[in-house]
Every structure is written in structure tokens, then in C-alpha cells.
Amino acid sequence: MSAAPPTAPSPGSPSVTPIAATDAEIRAVAYDEDGLVPAIVQEAETGQVLMFAWMNEDALRRTLETGRTWFWSRSRQEYWCKGETSGDRQYVRAAYYDCDMDVLLFVVEQEGRGACHTGERSCFFRAFGGDAEPGPV
Amino acid sequence: MSAAPPTAPSPGSPSVTPIAATDAEIRAVAYDEDGLVPAIVQEAETGQVLMFAWMNEDALRRTLETGRTWFWSRSRQEYWCKGETSGDRQYVRAAYYDCDMDVLLFVVEQEGRGACHTGERSCFFRAFGGDAEPGPV
Numbered sequence: 001m002s003a004a005p006p007t008a009p010s011p012g013s014p015s016v017t018p019i020a021a022t023d024a025e026i027r028a029v030a031y032d033e034d035g036l037v038p039a040i041v042q043e044a045e046t047g048q049v050l051m052f053a054w055m056n057e058d059a060l061r062r063t064l065e066t067g068r069t070w071f072w073s074r075s076r077q078e079y080w081c082k083g084e085t086s087g088d089r090q091y092v093r094a095a096y097y098d099c100d101m102d103v104l105l106f107v108v109e110q111e112g113r114g115a116c117h118t119g120e121r122s123c124f125f126r127a128f129g130g131d132a133e134p135g136p137v
Numbered sequence: 138m139s140a141a142p143p144t145a146p147s148p149g150s151p152s153v154t155p156i157a158a159t160d161a162e163i164r165a166v167a168y169d170e171d172g173l174v175p176a177i178v179q180e181a182e183t184g185q186v187l188m189f190a191w192m193n194e195d196a197l198r199r200t201l202e203t204g205r206t207w208f209w210s211r212s213r214q215e216y217w218c219k220g221e222t223s224g225d226r227q228y229v230r231a232a233y234y235d236c237d238m239d240v241l242l243f244v245v246e247q248e249g250r251g252a253c254h255t256g257e258r259s260c261f262f263r264a265f266g267g268d269a270e271p272g273p274v
Contacts, residue, residue: 021265040177040186047184049177052240064265096261099253103189105261116236124233124242128158128201 014091014109016067021095026061030102034074039104041069041082041115043122044093050115051123055104067092069106088112151228151246153204158232163198167239171211176241178206178219178252180259181230187252188260190219192241204229206243225249 031037036054043050053071055063059079062070069082069090083089090108097104114121168174173191180187190208192200196216199207206219206227220226227245234241251258 019266025265038175038189040189042184042186049179049186049242052175052177052235095265097263097265098189098260099255099257099262100260103260105186118236120236123235123237123240125236126234128162128232128234129156 013089014111016091017093018067019064019092019095021064025097026057026064028101029057029060029097029104030100031057032102036072036074037102037104039069039071039106041090041106041108043110044107045109048122049124050090050108050110050121060104063092063106064095069108082115083112086112086117088114090115150226151248153228154230155204156201156229156232158201162234163194163201165238166194166197166234166241167237168194169239173209173211174239174241176206176208176243178227178243178245180247181244182246185259186261187227187245187247187258197241200229200243201232206245219252220249223249223254225251227252 029037035056037060039053039055041050041052042048054074055070056072059070059072062079069092071080071082073080089111090106091111092106092108094107095104110121113119116123116125166174172193174197176190176192178187178189179185191211192207193209196207196209199216206229208217208219210217226248227243228248229243229245231244232241247258250256253260253262
């Protein structure tokens with residue numbers, strides 16, 4: 001087993017790929033009156049929408065620089081890095097912004113069980129109308 | 138040009154499939170202090186995330202009942218049915234809510250050019266770091 005660089009938390013973990021966004025791009029995002037922007041997280045391999053959370057400018061910057069997803073918790077008023085406690089880490093493969101620059105989309109490689117704290121792979125595991133499908137796509 | 142029934146805007150349009158959600162399910166959604174909930178729209182066939190908008194309880198109810206996506210415009214303070222003007226309609230195939238019941242995900246059949254007012258298929262057509270890819274998945 002060879003020594004892993006600091007950016008690879010454990011042997012066999014996915015590689016970390018920072019995204020070279022410009023400062024102008026990051027500042028051009030239309031943050032809301034609380035300085036936040038919605039962030040959708042989608043799994044690269046399956047296309048499944050895994051979760052939704054909020055970022056501020058610094059969380060976005062951390063996400064692009066570290067290649068891991070960072071969010072701002074509105075309830076706890078603190079930053080959190082997805083999977084830092086659970087091990088269910090997300091490695092960013094692409095980062096998009098929408099036409100109005102007020103919503104973000106991250107395509108990730110999901111490590112571990114999945115994105116949801118319940119143990120489900122996606123947070124969107126329940127359907128209106130009692131559909132028993134485990135999730136979209 | 139023959140007269141089309143109200144639920145089938147044009148010959149050859151996708152079928153409309155209302156979703157039989159219960160009133161309890163719709164009322165159980167955790168709307169924010171403005172009565173709104175984020176709604177992600179994903180294309181059924183490709184898994185591509187098409188757009189993001191906001192719904193209130195009535196927009197959600199209309200969406201499930203009509204099988205077309207309805208949103209609440211925060212800027213115009215009015216309901217809008219996706220594609221009603223442009224013809225780029227969305228036909229709901231499944232509707233999910235997340236673990237906290239405060240975010241919705243609609244899997245749709247997208248009619249016309251796509252979801253974005255720019256003419257792009259997805260609103261998320263630009264990537265941080267200048268990636269030239271047309272969009273995820």
C-alpha cells in the first residue's frame with residue numbers, strides 16, 4: 001500500500017479534482033439576500049439527483065478548490081463538508097451554474113452508502129402518490 | 138387544424154398523467170416562511186437536470202393534478218405553467234420529496250426545444266472553469 005497524498009482520505013478513495021474557476025465566475029453568482037445559493041448534487045455515474053443544500057460564496061470557493069462538496073448549514077450557521085463525519089464523501093467531477101446564475105449543479109462521484117443521512121442513496125427516495133420506486137433514473 | 142382537447146395541446150404531444158397524491162402528503166411539505174419549496178426538474182429519458190424553480194402549495198397541487206409543471210414566480214408574484222407560452226411543456230412522470238420534505242424533484246418528459254428560455258435544453262449549460270461540455274449526464 002503506497003502512501004496516499006493528503007487529498008485522498010483513504011486508500012481506494014476517488015481522486016480529488018479541483019475545478020479551476022475564476023474569481024470573477026465565483027463572484028458573478030447571484031447569491032440571495034442571505035448570501036446563499038441553492039446547490040443540487042447529482043451522481044455522475046447514474047444521473048440520480050442525490051441531494052440539495054445551500055452554499056454561500058465561501059462554501060462554493062471551498063468546493064471548487066478542494067473538489068469536495070462544502071455547504072452552509074442555515075440551521076447550525078456553519079460550514080459542513082459532505083461526508084466528513086459519515087465518510088459518505090462527494091468528489092466533484094463538474095460544476096454548473098444556471099442561466100440566471102442563481103442555482104448551482106454539482107456532478108459528483110459519491111463515496112460510501114450514499115448522500116442521505118437516512119442511509120438511502122438519494123434524499124429523494126419517497127414519491128408522491130405512494131410510488132414504491134426507489135428513486136428516479 | 139383540429140380542435141384539441143384541453144389536456145392535449147397538440148397532436149402527438151406526450152400523454153398527461155396526473156399523480157394521485159393525498160392531501161396529507163401535499164400539506165406535509167415543509168414550505169418556507171414565504172410558503173415556497175424548491176423544485177428540481179429532471180428529464181426522464183436522459184437524467185439531465187433541466188431547471189430549478191419554486192412552488193407554493195397550490196402550484197404543487199396543480200402540478201400533481203394536471204401532470205404539467207406549475208411554479209410560483211417570486212419576481213412576478215404569479216403562477217406559471219412551464220411551456221404555456223413557449224410550447225416547451227413538461228409532462229410529469231414522477232414526483233419525489235426529499236428526506237426533510239423541504240425540496241421536491243420532478244421527473245418529466247420535456248417537449249419542444251428544452252427547459253431553458255435561452256433555447257438550451259437545460260438551464261445548467263455553463264460550467265465553472267470554462268468546461269465546454271454542453272451539460273451533465
